[in-house]
Amino acid sequence: MTPSPVGPRPVLVCGAGGFIGGHLAARLLAEGHRVRCADVKPLRSWFQLHPGAENLSLDLSHREQAAAAVAGVRDVYNLAADMGGIGYISTHRADCMLSVLINTHLLLAARESGVRRYFYASSACVYPDYRQDRTEAQPLAEAMAYPAMPEDGYGWEKLFSERMCADFAADYGLAVRVARFHNVYGPHGSWDDGREKAPAALCRKVARAVRSGGGEIELWGDGRRTRSFTYVDDCVEGVRRLMESGHDGPLNLGSSELVTVRELADLVCATAGVRLRYRHDLTAPTGVAGRNSDNALVRSVLGWEPSVPLSAGLAATYPWIADRVGRAEEAAA
Structure with missing residues (x-):
């Protein structure tokens, strides 16, 4: 573990040993934030290990370890999940569903620790199958997630966790931000471990x-x-813009190409x-x-959309x- 630089309360990136989390941690460090990184994998297995961050190997599906990760932080970015490409999520549905424990325990810890804002990384897999049954894909707008029929396993976990975030916001006043990622790709991620997209x-x-x-x-x-496939730099840019915005409903973060x-x-x-x-x-x-991603709302809310x-x-x-x-x-x- 490397001590964080002196400054205000750190921000927490959960899943920082993974693909998008590693890129997000790098962005936050470059912006001058104190960053605490947490991931279930041992440090030697992280895709990116940033020496300027406080790097912790923790199982966030356990309440006490989630609480340790959240203690004293200002903002939480929850990108931690058991997931992968279609080859993985179609054969590990129960494992993917168990990621709900990560979000549950992080939300509880955030409520108890006075976290300023809580980001949850959702997925386009929340959208119902009946809206995606043609190759001439209708762009998926945020309201189209209901009536619900998401992808088995992974999609259901993401949609349920979105609802949990909304209810923590309604009942406890926790400021939440939810982004639905659309097929994010780039360097520093899975390429040959069965989880690659x-x-x-x-x-x-x-x-x-x-x-x-x-x-x-x-x-x-x-x-x-x-x-449509979204380059990771666009994804991270969208996450940062959303986190600092006033928008509290789910928002697509995806390319429309x-x-x-x-x-x-x-x-x-x-x-x-x-x-x-x-x-x-x-x-x-x-x-x-x-x-495909309908980007009308992200353009309206953030004045921006993925463009790489x-x-x-x-x-x-x-x-x-x-x-x-x-x-x-x-x-x-």
């Missing part, structure tokens, strides 16, 4: 094909399902400077047919993953 998985597959000279990669599904999975793969190949054939695994999990083009985000993400692929193969040789 589509952009990271495709970057890995392309990088391995480049190194091996293979001319083919596998795509899950028929390649026609659609998504809709692409098919095949178009995503084409962009990764273009970034790597290669052309590859695609082999389709039609038995693999693929999630809903189409999902997918091509630009991949230009930063692919080299990072290709470097990890190379290191892993050289270590295994």
Whole structure:
């Protein structure tokens, strides 16, 4: 553990050893905040370990450890969850649901400790399946989460936790901020541990094909399902803007640049400077047919919306993953 610099009460980033949490902690440190970082993983396993922060390995699903993390902090950013890409969340529904314990205990600790503001990282997985049954995806506005029919496991946990945040605000006056993340990608995240999402998985597959000279990669599904993908810097910018705003309802944080999975793969190949054939695994999990973010409310509330083009985000993400692929193969040789 490294002592925080002298200054006002620290801010707490929960899930700081993970992908988005690590980027958020870096942003807060750059802004001059004292930052306390907490994650269930041992410090050696964090994607980013910031020496300027107070770094704690804690299981926030336990009430006493959540209370220890929150003690004395000004703001709480809760990005801690058991989650991953579609391959993970479709086979670990109960594990994902258990993340409700993290939010429960952090909310209780925040109420008892006089926290100024509490941020909860929700997900576009809260939106109902019946609004995402076509590849010509209807942009999902915040009010469309109800009548509820979210993704099994992970989506239900996120929607329930949103409601818990709203009720803590109503009953105890806790100032809460809730963002629904839409497929966030970038460097310093999962790329080969079973939790990676589509952009990271495709970057890995392309990088391995480049190194091996293979001319083919596998795509899950028929390649026609659609998504929008949000670069992590846009996500962090939105989190900071939302946290300092007066908006207390759920807010989309997502790009509105809709692409098919095949178009995503084409962009990764273009970034790597290669052309590859695609082999389709039609038995693999693929999630809903189409999902896109309606950004009318975020533009109205924050005067801003995610703007990093997918091509630009991949230009930063692919080299990072290709470097990890190379290191892993050289270590295994």
